[in-house]
Amino acid sequence: MSDAKGIQPRSLDWSSDQLSQALHAASKWTIEYRDGIAELPVLPQVQPGDIRSHLAQKPPSEGEPFEKVLADFDKYIVPGLTHWNHPGFLAYFSSCTRGPSVAAELLIAAVGVNAMLWRTSPAATEVELLAVDWLRQAVNLPEVYSGLIFDTASTSTFTALLAAREHVGADIRENGLTDGPRLMLYTSEQSHSSVEKAAIAAGLGRKSVRKIKVDERFRMRTDALEQAITEDRQKGALPAMVCATVGTTSTGSVDPVNKIGEIARDHGAWLHVDAAYAGSGALLPELASNFAGWESADSIVINPHKWMGTSLDCSVLLYRNSTPFRSSLALTPAYLESEQPNSNLMDIGVPLGRRFRGLKLWVLFRCVGIAGLAESIRNHIEIAEAAAARLDANPRFNLAAPVSFSTVCFRAVGLGDVEAEDRWNRDILSRVNAEGRVFLSHTELEGRYTLRLSVGSVDTESRHVMEALDALERAANDLIPG
Amino acid sequence: MSDAKGIQPRSLDWSSDQLSQALHAASKWTIEYRDGIAELPVLPQVQPGDIRSHLAQKPPSEGEPFEKVLADFDKYIVPGLTHWNHPGFLAYFSSCTRGPSVAAELLIAAVGVNAMLWRTSPAATEVELLAVDWLRQAVNLPEVYSGLIFDTASTSTFTALLAAREHVGADIRENGLTDGPRLMLYTSEQSHSSVEKAAIAAGLGRKSVRKIKVDERFRMRTDALEQAITEDRQKGALPAMVCATVGTTSTGSVDPVNKIGEIARDHGAWLHVDAAYAGSGALLPELASNFAGWESADSIVINPHKWMGTSLDCSVLLYRNSTPFRSSLALTPAYLESEQPNSNLMDIGVPLGRRFRGLKLWVLFRCVGIAGLAESIRNHIEIAEAAAARLDANPRFNLAAPVSFSTVCFRAVGLGDVEAEDRWNRDILSRVNAEGRVFLSHTELEGRYTLRLSVGSVDTESRHVMEALDALERAANDLIPG
Secondary structure, eight states: OOSTTOOOOSOSSOOHHHHHHHHHHHHHHHHHHHHHGGGSOSSOOOOTTHHHHTSOSSOOSSOOOHHHHHHHIIIIIGGGOOOTTSTTBOSSSOOOOOHHHHHHHHHHHHHOOOOSSSTTOHHHHHHHHHHHHHHHHHTTOOTTOEEEEESOHHHHHHHHHHHHHHHTTSOHHHHOSTTSOOEEEEEETTSOHHHHHHHHHTTOOGGGEEEEOBOTTSOBOHHHHHHHHHHHHHTTOEEEEEEEEBSOTTTOOBOOHHHHHHHHHHTTOEEEEEOTTGGGGGGSGGGGGGGTTGGGOSEEEEOHHHHTOOOSOOEEEEESOSHHHHHHHOOOOGGGOOSOTTSOGGGSSSOOOOOOTHHHHHHHHHHHHHHHHHHHHHHHHHHHHHHHHHHHHOTTEEESSOOBTTEEEEEEOOSSOHHHHHHHHHHHHHHHHHHSSOBOEEEEETTEEEEEEEOOOTTOOHHHHHHHHHHHHHHHHHHOOO | OOOTTOOOOSOSSOOHHHHHHHHHHHHHHHHHHHHHGGGSOSSOOOOTTHHHHTSOSSOOSSOOOHHHHHHHIIIIIGGGOOOTTSTTBOSSSOOOOOHHHHHHHHHHHHHOOOOSSSTTOHHHHHHHHHHHHHHHHHTTOOTTOEEEEESOHHHHHHHHHHHHHHHTTSOHHHHOSTTSOOEEEEEETTSOHHHHHHHHHTTOOGGGEEEEOBOTTSOBOHHHHHHHHHHHHHTTOEEEEEEEEBSOTTTOOBOOHHHHHHHHHHTTOEEEEEOTTGGGGGGSGGGGGGGTTGGGOSEEEEOHHHHTOOOSOOEEEEESOSHHHHHHHOOOOGGGOOSOTTSOGGGSSSOOOOOOTHHHHHHHHHHHHHHHHHHHHHHHHHHHHHHHHHHHHOTTEEESSOOBTTEEEEEEOOSSOHHHHHHHHHHHHHHHHHHSSOBOEEEEETTEEEEEEEOOOTTOOHHHHHHHHHHHHHHHHHHOOO
16 A cells, blocks of 8 residues: 555445445435425424434444435434425425436536636536526526626625625725725615625625615615715715615515616616525516616626525526626636636635536526426416415405515414514414424514515425415414413 | 416426436436546546537527436536546546535435525534534544534635634624724735635735745744734734645645644634645544644634545534624524524524535545545555655656645756746646646746646546656656757
8 A cells, every 4th residue: 555656445435336326225215205295394393403413423433335324314314304395395485406406416416526717627617607698598687797606695695795895996805994985885674684794794894784764565765775875975985885686585575676776876886686586587577577677787696596496506696797806806826827817717706616506507497498497486476476365365364565476474463462463473383383284484574573475396386385374374263362 | 377276287397207217317427427537538628618609508498308408418518527536637636526425415405405594404404513523523623613514615714704803803793894903814825815815805905914924845934923913913903813724725735833823822813724625634643743733723624525525515614612703794684583593504604595515524424434534535645645756756857845745746847947947847737738638737836837736536546646747757858948
């Protein structure tokens, strides 16, 4: 072994046969899991530490057969999963991993490339760019947009903020924010927490985030936006970014992007549109009015892993101009120099290493087609609207917001006492989720605890949502106070 | 279809049979690809745009069979990949995806969970924590360390900087960096570009990064560090972070972490250790001296995807105390509230959505064992040392740095003219890489173009590296100027 030219023991990795058997076993497990998923409790009834306590606390010294590891996975780990592919998963933004994305992830792992530079895997960079362009075409954005894939909308929005930060011209890359003017970020009080987190991470601080009030339909009030920017500019602050949302997290509301864009441009601010969830809805011509004005944005985030069925992680950041991204972040040390200096996606973002995520988006488009993707989304919206209609017709429940896309906010009502009603709704949700057939989440609207149902899994049918409503109605009756 | 309670068309996703056939086909492809990889050119000879031009520029309206998509993948995309699993891949930090990690990625995609909260997939959070703890045990770090998995070391180091930024007590989360003291980051001129990028992204700016000079073995000079910090403090700046590297990117050099840690502590700065590459080497008892002092770090990054064989992405960030991370970044809007507020990994880092990455590290440990992982790493080091010995014995080549871990820096020498030698070495590398049998990269040391060979793939044997040296010697002879 320490003979310099000696023969090394043949492959320390699995043999072909071992890999073949493992993939066969994992595939078989996958099919059985997905076939039986509807019978599993969607939300496991475990406490923190339960799963870990069933597993060995020390790593093994010697390797074990995959079959044994898979058996332990099935026995100890899977019962502790929350099943995002379960048709009864109606929480957060419900999402799923469609079959083609599962197969694509296998291929991504099989080739195991790192597209940090174009040349460290040309096809991975190019398929990513192509898949992003397919998405652009599918959602009817103009050709000027290009982009790339990040892990999550949080990262996409954060990266857009770094470009916006540079765009205002204070040379933040070189100087940092210290000693410079205060850079401000404007977004509505209904925008996602990742926007505020981006401001913290980028060094602007929470103080630099103005959460603009919303109207009765939870849309950013443009008069309040204009006023906030004007006030801040008078104090010497610079408006760096306005982040509008198409499809807010709580209610799916849609900010008036056209007007917001005008205001942003008037004040020299970057317009970012967070369409992480609803952006996939732009596949449907009948939803086009929701997206009016987004084609003027400097950057847009759409997460195919939210509503199109790619596996997490697949967040697409689109932009009109890559220059502010590159001038913010590009750094090429000698050991990363290449003969294609302008083709490297590492220049646009913090992470250097890049998985071949473009492949799963490309495979999904190929295997499902635009029409197939649109059909699923249309279905989700119809199911959500039917659920909203049933809730609206039931005097025990009120809709808490206009139904937007596939998200429904509602409350059990009629107690007359706000706090008692909040507790009642909380109890209803706990009861329904504990039953394990469906999983819903909650939010807060106008200070009130609000139930929330979101349809986004390809296997979710009307009957699953109707089952959720049955459970909600039962729980509301059973748990009514007094 | 628009009947509210109507029967939805059965599954818009693939049927079980379709998924089963697709996984079978993808598995078969995987085995053939990996069996035949050594015969492929490791680096494709293509130009930017070539791959994309062979693919449809518009997304399909209707879905296509997976077999057709797989055939196109094989025909048009794979020839444009750089094959990171190729035994002749000796560039950058060579790495590979071991069999168990391929199988694990299939399972990760199959369950498709998002561990943003503990409750959105308890087992995913717990297996991640457990796998990180197994790694901690394997590299002999004390129990006080815990941590989590990010995509890349860039993200891990950036996140550590956010904690360090908060740690100095200026309430950056709230105030941002504007109007506050300048926060400084110290690292050696040999540290990875991601450290500087972190400082840009976090809003410190390049101006706040002091690149400390190195000694003749490319290790940070602690006298220069002490002096730089003292100077900056006299100017009113705050030392926020000192980043030491165990295994620098160019040469694998090891900073004197013990002494650096003392200096950092004396000045109230956070000590971060970048052991992204070499950290896996701590599995070998004989390498322990390289890691002296890292057990005093506030945070450490180790990338199992670099030298242990998990697929990208698997970067482990370890820390002594999670509080500065949480107090920097945790934000819990109403829609993410849960009954386990202290168990959520979303609180530590920018990305909200989290893939089930812990599974691949856990599966790798289970299937290979600590002893198996150590054996691979030991092999890589022996192969690298043998290559260095052969280069050292050849008057045509000089080693350009002490050999550290599995990385060898060298140059063809003897022309007497520095610029001509740089061109010659560049030409040698181009020639060798164009042949397609091996792939090496380069760096710059003391202003000189330097060839670089790194061994890190489980299938790389002595003979592959000897073949690289044959090619280098041939090219050096053929291309000698004049």
